[in-house]
Amino acid sequence: MEIHRIMQQAPHIRKSLLQWFQEEARDLPWRKSQDPYHIWLSEILLQQTRVDQGLPYYERFLVALPTLPALAAASEDEVLKLWEGLGYYTRARNLHKAARQVMEQHHGSLPESAEILQLLPGVGRYTAGAIASIAFNERVPVVDGNVKRVLTRLFNIAMPIGESATEKKLWAIADALVPESAPGDFNQSMMELGARICTPRKPDCDSCPVFSECAARKKGLQEQRPVKKPRKAVPHKEIVVAVIERDRQYLIGRRGPDGMLAGLWEFPGGKLEAGETHQAALARECAEELGVEVKVGGMIASVKHVYTHLKVTLNVYRCTIVSGEARSNVHTELKWVHPEEFDAYAFPKANHKFLDLLRPE
DNA sequence: AAGCCGGGGGG
DNA sequence: CCCCCAGGCTT
Known part of the structure; x- marks a missing residue:
């Protein structure tokens, strides 16, 4: 062409x-x-x-x-x-x-x-x-994305x-x-x-203003355009999340300026390592990230979430600090906040899936 | 060129 | 479940 x-x-x-x-x-x-x-x-x-x-x-x-x-x-x-x-x-x-x-x-x-x-x-x-x-x-x-689809069909690319x-x-x-x-x-x-x-599936060619010009439609190939390269499988990761409470306040941290969810607030936690129990992972993450020793309580929720290139399960547990004062190595800032104050902070969707469970009644 | 970066709606 | 959306940036 x-x-x-x-x-x-x-x-x-x-x-x-x-x-x-x-x-x-x-x-x-x-x-x-x-x-x-x-x-x-x-x-x-x-x-x-x-x-x-x-x-x-x-x-x-x-x-x-x-x-x-x-x-x-x-x-x-x-x-x-x-x-x-x-x-x-x-x-x-x-x-x-x-x-x-x-x-x-x-x-x-x-x-x-x-x-x-x-x-x-x-x-x-x-x-x-x-x-x-x-x-x-x-x-x-x-x-x-729209224009790519229209052009590859219109000119049968x-x-x-x-x-x-x-x-x-x-x-x-x-x-x-x-x-x-x-x-x-x-x-x-x-x-x-x-x-x-000219939608990805079942395009409404009968209503199309350039129906008569469309090279792919003339050959019945409109749904075969555009040609795409195959996708890669998305890995799944198990995450542990620590909901640390003290005097009816919860500990949240602001994520660093780079990478996933940069700048958003979240509850601390991290990836489960191979063969590790949730409790061990929480203890390790809190020690590494926050420099505190925690006692792990009951599970609050287990929520699934899908990102573009990652699937996660957040295993959320109540925790209390046994010793030490929290100072994060991975967050730019830490705060103790009451549940009524959650609305003032931007949380990722995955956190919102359990946030309401922490609000009083 | 390939990977990273969210969340949602439609089939 | 899979697809893809008024993409850009980094490696």
Whole structure:
């Protein structure tokens, strides 16, 4: 499939998609706005996240932090609390960092070109293209999961997605298609098509505005596109969690600035080693992490949780400190908090699965 | 190129 | 259960 052949189809594809988008576009809050800050926030929120899942977060976030300067002035804890439960928390930390960068380097206004936008933390080629085309009308393409599916079907591309040659080709095609006028609407129309019509399974080809252009459908291969590489199995780990109580307060720690769930608060604990009992693991982890000797009480809960590349079972036990004063080697901060204060801290979802059990009545 | 990074909804 | 979502960053 050569680019110049695509260019011949381009006018029809543009016209059909733009007209369909004009008539059928969902009424999403960030589409009512021209504010680049709103567009930026929506794009970060929606990374690897369905629109329906991100929507309530968008509304709440803008009530709390209505402007870019307000975001820059907020604490990271406040931003993480607003992000709590959504996952991929690095997005929130980068958003916050980027806001401060924009205040310092761009006088508080987002840069208008995709090239410069991409210098902000958390803004890659996709997000830069989305902001630049939607908020600033720059003729740049976007390629997200939806667009990959639409393009591999429309042009019957059998190259496996994820490989650099394939990605390069998809970006080149997307670039060839995006028009000089209304680039943002066109980019959104491709994504909207992928989200609502050209779905991963059982695409609704009968309703598709580019039905007649679709090379994969002509061969009945639409559900075989895109071609993906096989996934790897996810390992499972047993975790022990110590709910340490003292004077009706519980010990929580803030996770370090790197890696999984960075910056979030949690109950201390760690991985069960081979052949180890829960009790032995709790004693060892509390000694290693907190420098305290604990007595292990009853089990509070055993909760399962699935991450992208990891499955865990949290075995949660009541513990009391027998000797020593807790000082964490792995957390940036420790606090003793009453259950009524839990809401002030951002906890990972896995912790929320047992948190309510600690609240009085 | 491959791994890491959350959580949820749909089939 | 498996899939994948308006991806980015690190190694």
